[in-house]
Amino acid sequence: MNSPPATMQFPFAKEALEGLDWNSEQVENMHMQFVAQWRQSLSALVPAEVKIQAGDIQLKSYQQFVQEAQAFADIQVFEIDALQTLCAWSFDTRWVATAVDCLFGGAGRVPVRERSGRLTHIELGVRQRLLETLATAYEAAWQASYPIRLQPLRQEQQLSSLRLTSPQDGVVHAQFLIFFNLVELKVDLCLPRRALDWQTPTQKAGADPTPFKPAGWNRSLQHKLYAKPVESVAVLCEKELTVAQLLSLSIGQVLPIDLSEPVRLLVDGITLLSGRYGVRNGHYALKVEHLNEQHSVRNGERAGQADPMIDSSSLGLPAQAQADLTTAADALSQLDQQIQKNEGAK
Secondary structure, eight states: OOOOOOOOOSOOOGGGTOSSSSSSHHHHHHHHHHHHHHHHHHHHHHHOOEEEEEEEEEEEHHHHHHHHHHHOOOEEEETTTTEEEEEEEEOTTTHHHHHHHTTTTOSSSSOOOOOSSSOOHHHHHHHHHHHHHHHHHHHHHHHTTOOOEEEEEEEEEEEEGGSSTTHHHHHHHHEEEETTTTTTEEEEEEGGGGGGTSSOOOOOOOOSSSOOHHHHHHHHHHHHHHHHOOEEEEOOOOOOOHHHHHOOOTTTTTOOOOOOSEEEEETEEEEEEEEEEEEEEHHHHHHHEEESSSSHHTTTOOOTOOOOOOOGGTTTOOOHHHHHHHHHHHHHHHHHHHHHHHEEEE
């Protein structure tokens, strides 16, 4: 068995994390959970004796990480939606070929040569399964602290052609070793330092006891809030009928109607805008001519104060509903201001 490189320290090089404004124990615990779960998943996929060891974690500039990385590697880029950032996993170029050799009866004792060419269809399928085990294990390790999802973006072979962040920004460099029987394979994780802003730093002696508000939580909340789907209804016409007229309707009967001007667009029963009905590019469309609720949400009018741009009585809402709507608009405005303040303080 090949001996680990001299630069690798097990389980972690804790001195590399001293003095940094992050919770190093939390990162260490997550990576140890990741190693245990990933080894279990790989053992179920690859018929070999699978071992995974965690190396040291270092904080360095992205430029330094690129300079120290090997020239050619199998690099997979993931997007982390909740953290609004990217991460890159760099694998030994032999890792897919070794897994394929074990899947087809090989024992991993014959040296596997590095390949710089394109992968076959079988190798691409095996590589996808290997990445799925990694993503699932890493997400599970983060689940208790900060739920994330790894979305695969693209594959690269050289870090010089990849830009996760600016050269001067800090990145977290975590190292791992995978053993398929007797084959030793190196794995590196590059995670931008800003991805750990959600953490609560370790409280130091004599430090300000003011509670820490992670900016990452605000960005995640804003992302989830803006991505929430809503159902909108455009009221093309309205017609009043008596009970007798309603009961006298039958199949095939025609009701004369007139298109209302302007057409109102409602979300959850609240009129947000109005416009003109028409056709554009062969599709029915609504041209926005007047915004109703947007001004009160953005300007953050206080409860009890009517927006001069909106006639609340024209909405046909009860007084209590109008007050609740104004209070909700004020809360959303304060949340937006707090998010902008936190992002500006970074």
